[in-house]
Amino acid sequence: MISRSAFLLLALAIASAATGLEAQAAAPPMDEMMRPGVSAELARHRAATLRDVRYRLELNVAQSDSAAPGMVTATFTRAPGAGDLVIDFRGPTLSSVTANGQSVSDHVWENGHLRIPARYLRRGENTISAGFTARIAASGASIIRFKDNTDGATYLYTLLVPADANQLFPCFDQPDLKARFTLTVTAPRSWRVLANGPVLRTHVQARTQAVRWSFGETQPISTYLAAFAAGPWKSWSSEQGGRPIGLYARASRAAEVEADSLIAVNRRAVDWLERYFGVPYPFGKFEMLLAPAFPFGGMEHVGAIFYNENQFIFREAPTLGQQIGRKSTIYHEVAHQWFGDLVTMRWFDDLWLKEGFSTYMAARMQDELDPASEAWKTFYLRNKPLAYGTDQTSGTTPVWQDLPNLDLAKSNYGPIVYNKAPSIIKQLNFLVGDSAFQAGLTRFLTRHAYGNATWRDLLDALEETSGTSLDAFGEQYILRAGMPVVQPRMEIVDGRIAGLTLHQRPARELAGDPGGWWPGRVLVRLAYHDREDMVIPVTFTGEVTRIAQAEGLPAPDYVWSNEGDYGYGLFLLDSASAAFVAQNIGREEDGLRRAMLWGALWDEVREGRMDPAAFARTAMRELPGERDEQIAGLNMGRAWTALSTYLPESRAAPLMGGWERLLL
Numbered sequence: 001m002i003s004r005s006a007f008l009l010l011a012l013a014i015a016s017a018a019t020g021l022e023a024q025a026a027a028p029p030m031d032e033m034m035r036p037g038v039s040a041e042l043a044r045h046r047a048a049t050l051r052d053v054r055y056r057l058e059l060n061v062a063q064s065d066s067a068a069p070g071m072v073t074a075t076f077t078r079a080p081g082a083g084d085l086v087i088d089f090r091g092p093t094l095s096s097v098t099a100n101g102q103s104v105s106d107h108v109w110e111n112g113h114l115r116i117p118a119r120y121l122r123r124g125e126n127t128i129s130a131g132f133t134a135r136i137a138a139s140g141a142s143i144i145r146f147k148d149n150t151d152g153a154t155y156l157y158t159l160l161v162p163a164d165a166n167q168l169f170p171c172f173d174q175p176d177l178k179a180r181f182t183l184t185v186t187a188p189r190s191w192r193v194l195a196n197g198p199v200l201r202t203h204v205q206a207r208t209q210a211v212r213w214s215f216g217e218t219q220p221i222s223t224y225l226a227a228f229a230a231g232p233w234k235s236w237s238s239e240q241g242g243r244p245i246g247l248y249a250r251a252s253r254a255a256e257v258e259a260d261s262l263i264a265v266n267r268r269a270v271d272w273l274e275r276y277f278g279v280p281y282p283f284g285k286f287e288m289l290l291a292p293a294f295p296f297g298g299m300e301h302v303g304a305i306f307y308n309e310n311q312f313i314f315r316e317a318p319t320l321g322q323q324i325g326r327k328s329t330i331y332h333e334v335a336h337q338w339f340g341d342l343v344t345m346r347w348f349d350d351l352w353l354k355e356g357f358s359t360y361m362a363a364r365m366q367d368e369l370d371p372a373s374e375a376w377k378t379f380y381l382r383n384k385p386l387a388y389g390t391d392q393t394s395g396t397t398p399v400w401q402d403l404p405n406l407d408l409a410k411s412n413y414g415p416i417v418y419n420k421a422p423s424i425i426k427q428l429n430f431l432v433g434d435s436a437f438q439a440g441l442t443r444f445l446t447r448h449a450y451g452n453a454t455w456r457d458l459l460d461a462l463e464e465t466s467g468t469s470l471d472a473f474g475e476q477y478i479l480r481a482g483m484p485v486v487q488p489r490m491e492i493v494d495g496r497i498a499g500l501t502l503h504q505r506p507a508r509e510l511a512g513d514p515g516g517w518w519p520g521r522v523l524v525r526l527a528y529h530d531r532e533d534m535v536i537p538v539t540f541t542g543e544v545t546r547i548a549q550a551e552g553l554p555a556p557d558y559v560w561s562n563e564g565d566y567g568y569g570l571f572l573l574d575s576a577s578a579a580f581v582a583q584n585i586g587r588e589e590d591g592l593r594r595a596m597l598w599g600a601l602w603d604e605v606r607e608g609r610m611d612p613a614a615f616a617r618t619a620m621r622e623l624p625g626e627r628d629e630q631i632a633g634l635n636m637g638r639a640w641t642a643l644s645t646y647l648p649e650s651r652a653a654p655l656m657g658g659w660e661r662l663l664l
């Protein structure tokens, strides 16, 4: 027998298990949730009380070139006792709000939020609908309008990242309330429309002759990843290998689009990532758009990647650098379909995770698919100087950045997220080893598929596959701002190494720094001219790490303690090595090593251990023979900084003649 109260408790437990949502003890104060933007409190409250969100979204872009009227029907399951419902909407007009079929005449719409009183809502499934308009403008609107001056055509596309989906339509605009979207767009008759889902059908409206494009329901996706584009696009498609890939570009530039090769590069990226992750491409259809006047290099909208037209159509034959750059953008955006789109950060404090991973995976892919590209050299040159430059300033931040409100998310984009993040992921891969890394990613992507995860979830998966605790890695590289300086000290007795140690310290004392030492694994190269170089794997053991394996070996020409660029930090040279490297750097054949040794010499200057005049003379001596465009460009800049900023005029003057001859 079961008592009545126990039975009631059981019934309640079953009811909440059925929705998977717990009754909410206390919602945050309403004025906090109604603040402009999406506060972390609002996001947490909604994530805890809502699920199974679906948007049926209708937009009409055929009526006006400055506004798109629309209609949204949102359905979702809601926990009991969750209070009034807050929906985000920053568009110009809102009308006909209904909840579960009832008109909501007393809704409040302020600060970009629509508040629906709790009495209209019920436990379990709810339906809210509203009419609205979204703004269309050349910039600053959720629907961007591009006028093609060559043929007068108009093109529209959306760009909602990170927090502008609620400018397009009323929604729960936070990455961890993923929703299935069913989109309908009515557009002028001669236009084509693409979106996240596949086209189900098109229907010509008898009266207006406009065409209604109906798209199939998507998988659960975050609001910032929703997108559509409409206009008289020219399109290409290829079905090769059973995977259809579509490409869209504006008509006036169609002749210049290298459609076959762009489709082929995207296809190779999808194939490679499927193999590497062990997870099939998650979103059914795959299309891409070359978006005119696009503010970024690319954006990883689910199933509809937008690329910057300017960086993808070349007016003249592209240089090798441009070709490599275009490929790495493609690899980055395609990698996001798994890292970012299939598994999404819970909140934009973890923005670094998807950006770091996509850049890192792009380099791995490029290294394998285009061996001649020297992918790791480019990775070093594009990321490390920028990351190190920022991370040794007093204004640096951790890669994980606390974010109290989504409207601050735009300020998180910068070198720490784009350049430090991929650098520490390279270290993480090296620390746990290739097979544990790959298996950990498969586990992470499978476990959190179509859901959300944090950096800690990723470390958990990697800890499981590597059997190594990554707590210290998380504390030092993810939560702590700044970076280590790593300095080798070598003692030579009778021409042999008596002791070799690596010493680390913070590059800068930062206010509130928790301290501690950075864990890590690096390769240390002992270079010789008269015998084979030695490369020794070294795992840091503390502020001082002894390299016992080096003891007794002949004195090397130089020691380089970040061979292969696996470590993250300023890796300095001991003084004998610095002198040797400055003399002989031009003879270093390996592009990555030469780039890094130049970086190390420059770090010696910045640390006050090398005379800027000596650096400038070395750079000026080597520049005419430097065959790598990227290294040459960087060293021109460094030499000029040494001459114009670091040296007093009296010391720079004697070098200026040589500098000017170099520029001729």
Ligand SMILES: [Zn+2]
Residues within 6 Å of the ligand: 332, 336, 354, 355, 358
């Ligand atoms: Zn990205």
